Amino acid sequence: MAAAPRSLCFCVVFHLSLISMAFSQDENQFIYNGFNGSRLHLDGLAKVLPNGLLQLTNISELKSGYGFHPYPFKFNTSSSQSLSFSTNFVFSLVPAVNNFGGNGMAFVFSPSLSFTKATPGSYLGLFNSSNNGKSTNHILAIELDTVESPEFEDIDGNHVGIDVNSLISNDSTAAAYFSDEEGKNKSLTLESGKPMQMWIDYNGAEKLLNVTLAPIRFPKPSRPLLSISIDLSDIFLDSMYVGFSAATGTRKSDHYILGWSFNRTGQAQDLDISKLPPPPPRRKTSKKQDPMMIVLVVVVVVMFIVVIGAIYIVRKKKYEEVYEDWEKEYGPHRISYKNLFKATKGFKDKEVIGQGGFGKVYKGVLPSSNEQIAIKRVTHDSGQGMKQFVAEIVSMGRLRHRNLVQLRGYCRRKGELLLVYDYMPNGSLDKILYGNMRPHLNWFQRIRILRGVACGLLYLHEEWEQVVLHRDIKPANVLLDADLNGKLGDFGLARLYDHGSNPQTTNLVGTVGYLAPELLRTGKATTSSDVFSFGAFMLEVACGRRPMELGDMDLVDWVIECWKKGSILDASDQRLEGLFVEEQMELVLKLGMFCSHPNPAIRPSMKQVMQYLDGDAKFPDISPDSNVIGAFTATNEASDIVVSFSSLFESSSSHTMSTIDSILISGR
Structure with a gap:
């Protein structure tokens, strides 16, 4: 008879702990040291495994998975300070083939839980080709990207980026963490399969967004990996969901979340690393490789190289310039066509500020310095007189007088010469x-x-x-x-x-x-x-x-x-x-x-x-x-x-x- 009361006592304690965990998930904050018993909104491939791991995707091709807090958070977008939030989570990316996984995952703020029209692969299950970059998306995403996508201007295949309504990041950098002991950044490989912890903090008063990364058992570094000034009141709606998105392409990975803490009004609670579910096993390369798998990998690699090569050729052709050996001595006065192209937003007609018999004049902003310039596109014959002409242009670049418009330099491309001047705000x-x-x-x-x-x-x-x-x-x-x-x-x-x-x-x-x-x-x-x-x-x-x-x-x-x-x-x-x-x-x-x-x-x-x-x-x-x-x-x-x-x-x-x-x- 003594055993029955002890059993009853155990059940009461167990249920009280569940009730305590439920009440800890209040309207402003929550913490999950593992996801057993959670009521997350799951979609796509996402599921909670018996050991408490949140698995967003498996190694299926071209699939997406989503795990979101089931209720939206209310934000007062008229008050920037009320948009402050803090979160930290532990994740693990396990590639199907060692060092060849994809496509990555993202921590996301979204006004909706519906991503039915979103594309997997490089779009990370968030956007598609028609809505990528539209301000009506109202999406903020911190991406953990493991595939370099040239169409999104990715810096490499192992980076962290801050995305606003688009997969072209506002800012991005290679995955790394700051070692306080050594006083420098140390690189990390996102798809290593090792658990890592990320902190994301936004100060609405200062309009400052910080993203910090570190291995799982390291304390939060003193320096963030990314830090940008951004006003989220221009992006967020009054009601926003928060969660995760992950996607695979022809390259694929298991994307896992081990634990997650979030606070809309203050600092998020620290995760208890000892209570997290065990990290997923890392795949070992079999000694006997499946010949079909080897063929498939080779075909994929070859296709990837061909596509990248084609994109490289197209991009190189896009910015191709005329450059001859004799111009080396004029190097400081030569400005790259790529910089001029970006400065004028692709020489858009809306940037034209003048037009004459020798060509159009465009207003531009140099991306490196934010200086305003004027660019004149002049059609020319690249005959024997071009060398002398460029020499004279460069010489005139040395003219210095308060009543002369400063000629900054030139660029030669195909059948045209581009002359770059200081911009005059009142025109001609x-x-x-x-x-x-x-x-x-x-x-x-x-x-x-x-x-x-x-x-x-x-x-x-x-x-x-x-x-x-x-x-x-x-x-x-x-x-x-x-x-x-x-x-x-x-x-x-x-x-x-x-x-x-x-x-x-x-x-x-x-x-x-x-x-x-x-x-x-x-x-x-x-x-x-x-x-x-x-x-x-x-x-x-x-x-x-x-x-x-x-x-x-x-x-x-x-x-x-x-x-x-x-x-x-x-x-x-x-x-x-x-x-x-x-x-x-x-x-x-x-x-x-x-x-x-x-x-x-x-x-x-x-x-x-x-x-x-x-x-x-x-x-x-x-x-x-x-x-x-x-x-x-x-x-x-x-x-x-x-x-x-x-x-x-x-x-x-x-x-x-x-x-x-x-x-x-x-x-x-």
Whole structure:
């Protein structure tokens, strides 16, 4: 009779312990030191083995398994701090073939327990090809990936990654743990079959997610394996399930969970390692291998190599560049096409910020530094002149001036050349000058832009180690920084030559309306032809009209007409509404005419232009008589015009005025 009470006592204690375990699983936290008696939601291949192991998959091909806490946790996504959570679990991945398992598992937050449309294999039973990457997924996953999948940009076949709505990880790193004793990371092999422990902690106040990994009997390392700043309120819904997903492909593994602890409001309880079910046995390679298995493995390996090779070739072709031995010396100025491709999101049309006769201009962000850049794609002929052209591009990359857009470098690919510049947030001057910007550019801004471009041209012509001919000065090639300072850009047509020598260019390039008359005859660009373009540019900025417009009088003729009528200021841009310094406007209009003279010998140098603009040299008072008009409208240049303007330069340099025969007269 004494045995019966003892038996009854044992049963009572046993049931009380079960009741105690049940009550420990409250609405905010739970702990499973083994899964016997748990009420997890299981799907796919997942099951709880008699010894308490949660087995997510077996060695079936292309299958998935899921084990989730049966009830969703409530999150207040309007309060980031309420999204804090902590979890730790022990897992073991046992490959079907030693060192050749797959595909991996993930710890998952999901708004739903239904994964019927998800694909196994490399998608880990979470997504498929149509929804991978969509923000409507609202899924956070910490992946333990044992197969390198190039389509998801995996770093290797043994890594831990943080995934948001996609199998392309926000951050990932090779599996390892930090040894506090040795003070360094030590690598781990996920599919070794050995149990390992993972900790995942999220601090909603700091918006910081930490992932830590270690062998089972090691204490939690002081340094996490991954740590990223992320706002989960943008990802989570108010109600989220938490659990595990695992999948196999043609490569397969048993995926096990030995124990799991979770807390939505504070630090998760530590697992009792002594109470966990025994780890699964590691498979031993049989001494007698099945010949069919060997053939199958060989076929799979060969197919895998072929697929990887094909993907590699396709990816290499995608980023293929033209690279010749002579370019090695220009290495620092060469920028990889891959970086430019990523910077422009694949040269998407929405990244286009400009387009001209030589190609499109894209805005980009360098992935390595987050710096904004502008990339111009120029079609070119890769003939004998390419080496010289690249040499000049690289040389111009050494130009340094506050009023020049910095050329960072170049890239050659197939039939195009890509030129990389600093990005100018206010775009080109022509878009602002002729666009709907309100308010319009005022006179102070315009005169500052004119002076800045003139200063940059002076540097190119006289102050750098070589003479640089820009050959395409116009508002479309003047870019504005955040403070609307003018910077001369687009050196795609520029040419260099040594001081004291003659330029060898004979190709006629440039834009109609800005081309000096002698260029149309000889095709030979000089600093004087750049001055002519700058003169047209000055008149355009002051008058708000293009040099040549269909149906309208040419800009030079228009200014002369106003000048002849005795009011040259009438040629000024009407949008200025007379709000300008009259002496400055008159100087700019007359200096623009002076630079635009059809005779190159009469035009001033950029040094003289700067002297006039800065008031360091007195600009002579001139008025339009018939000879002046004839000089601007005639196709030939009379010798007396050359003599007269030469006299002008002599008199202006000595700050005295003399009578200028036939062309210039004193007074207004």
